[in-house]
Amino acid sequence: MSRLLGIDYGTVRIGLALSDPTGTLASPLPFLPNQSPQQVTQALSELIQTHQITALIIGLPRNMDGTYGPSAQKVRDFISQIQKYPSSYHPHRRTPHHRPSLKTACGNRPQPEGITQESR
Numbered sequence: 001m002s003r004l005l006g007i008d009y010g011t012v013r014i015g016l017a018l019s020d021p022t023g024t025l026a027s028p029l030p031f032l033p034n035q036s037p038q039q040v041t042q043a044l045s046e047l048i049q050t051h052q053i054t055a056l057i058i059g060l061p062r063n064m065d066g067t068y069g070p071s072a073q074k075v076r077d078f079i080s081q082i083q084k085y086p087s088s089y090h091p092h093r094r095t096p097h098h099r100p101s102l103k104t105a106c107g108n109r110p111q112p113e114g115i116t117q118e119s120r
Helices: 037-051 070-081
Strands: 003-008 013-019 026-033 053-061 087-092
Touching: 003 037, 013 037, 026 037, 037 053, 037 070, 053 070
Parallel strands: 003 053, 053 087
Antiparallel strands: 003 013, 013 026
8 A cells, every 4th residue: 555645836835635545535734834945855755754655746737728837847846856756747727716616516505595404
């Protein structure tokens, strides 16, 4: 069984999510402050050892037209700093604000005013 670490690179904070041992589900971890490359690589090394992580999955931002912009270059620079760890990157286009919420995706739509679950 292997655990994966999902990374959402940001210039101020780095978002992290740790998979379960089967690699099926991921749970959020506290973010890493992006203060210096040395601090980030040290924190990642500790996480990798503590949780026995076998690979890093890194989000690579794309523009809406499919091209890569300045944010993608920052992620590529980050990847080059941590290249000693096995990693792969996955393109993504939209922020979480553009994706449907989990409740909406699961069929729980907001109720019109005056209608509650109990009154149904």
